[in-house]
Amino acid sequence: MAGIPRVRTLFTHHPGYADLTPAQYAEGLAWLRRAGMVTSAGRPLVDLSESEATDSGGPAPVPQVVWSRAAEEARRAVGAAGERALLGLLREGGVPHVRHVAAESDAYGYDIQAARSADERAHIEVKSTTDPTRLVIHLTRHEYEVMAGDRWWCLAAVLVGGGGQAVHVATVDRAWLHSSVPADQASHGRWESVRLVVPGHALAPGLLADRWRPVPDGWLPRRPVWNCQPVSSTPAIRSH
Secondary structure (H helix, E strand, O other): OOOHHHHHHHHHHOHHHOOOOHHHHHHHHHHHHHOOOEOOOOOEOEEEEEEEEOOOOOOOOEEEEEEOHHHHHHHHHHHHHHHHHHHHHHHHOOOOEEEOHHHOOOOOOOOEEEEEEOOEEEEEEEEEEOOOOOEEEEEEHHHHHHHHHOOOEEEEEEEEOOOOOEEEEEEEOHHHHHHHOOOOOEOOEOOOEEEEEEOHHHEEEOOOEOOEOOOOHHHOOOOOOOOOOOHHHOOOOOOO
């Protein structure tokens, strides 16, 4: 429940877990991923219920583990809906070259390529949610490293409505992302995925890549969510 980096630290340093080596724990994590019990964002696909069960050997309580594939499929459906909705907005907005690269591979480090000219491009990472009260995203190490070296990379947050439509679209400030990811503390360890709660001041309504808006503001749905700043007072998203 604490996330892979914290659990790895616990298994590596706590004497109560010294019966297995770090390499064995790493192989166990790899098996969980192959079995589909850990998501790509490093979250477990199980719910630990409050109910307890006892075996015939004694009264010691054993927490029940309940498989939650349906919850994970629902999260994936929201993510796919957000990508489809943004693809539709780009095409309706007249962007001539739109490519859904996430359907081909995860290696790109973003989900959508959009281009109008050599100087007007966007490599869009899409984070989707159905929660209008706060924006929580999971950023992978690969996505962050692509962002750090790609001026066209931008992160679009999409609020997905009940019909799969985009209720709101906002761009997350790259400078804020740079300042919010964890720092590696030693050469033998590195973070792989981070969960971020994005504040309103790090969000700009609309879609902005470098200095180009792939979707005209008039085409974008508007709704006050995530404490996002109004358009009139939104500073330009900085590029690094």
